[in-house]
Amino acid sequence: HFGFEDGVSEKEKTERVAGVFHSVAESYDRMNDLMSFGWHRIWKDHFVSSLNPGASSSNPPKPQRILDIAGGTGDIAFRMLHNAHVLNSNPDVHVTISDINTSMLSVGKSRSEALPASQQTALSFLPADATALPDAIADSSIDLYTVAFGIRNFSNIPAALREAYRVLKPGGVFACLEFSKVGNPLLNAAYKRWSFSGIPMIGQLVAGDRDSYQYLVESIERFPTQEAFRDMIVDAGFVVGGDGYENLTGGVAAIHKGMKP
């Protein structure tokens, strides 16, 4: 009933998505824990450690520019800074959190005030639409592009992939964490039952907003399969290794990666 039927313009879709995230921004972090039973933390940890930002064989280690698209309240960006600055002792890693939604970014900004000062200075915030990034992000300027639980909301996914390709350096990596398709029929049945009745209900009880959470569940349903999404990444010009994706928790979520040749 958010009307994502054919015939709705991209602009209108973008505005509706903006409305959803303006209304969920304050409750977003708490809701994530409730909706996924805390699993989103494990997936995010795994996503970031698989990318191992800040890792470098040279001494001093290579600087890195990371762009976290649809970065929302900062979960991925903060983990990347920790991985780079603390685990890899590489302070020369800068992360830009970009999001179309200023409400989500301002929650992220206030959360970032709890980070160590050195990490705060390595962080910047950029309001932007992933499907048309501003000139401030130059062609071939980014080492790592991440997007977690964001791309399924974009009104034009191929356009976002083209932009990712444009801003990445040759050798740069596109990495996406997103809800995906569950292979096992039993797990899928349980998961569907939870997402279609449990999540909107918790949305109502905790955030007082059933419709926004109903929309989020429907957007997962509409998102392409692991293979179809991998093919879109390849069509955008990226090179993928193996299957091009990794399933998490039986496919409830999946990680896709591609390299700009």
Ligand code: SAM
């Ligand atoms: N990456 C964060 C995380 O994993 O917790 C936030 C994910 S949140 C589910 C999805 C985010 O996508 C929202 O903050 C929303 O504003 C953003 N978004 C939706 N459409 C967008 C677009 N066209 N460009 C950039 N961000 C967008």
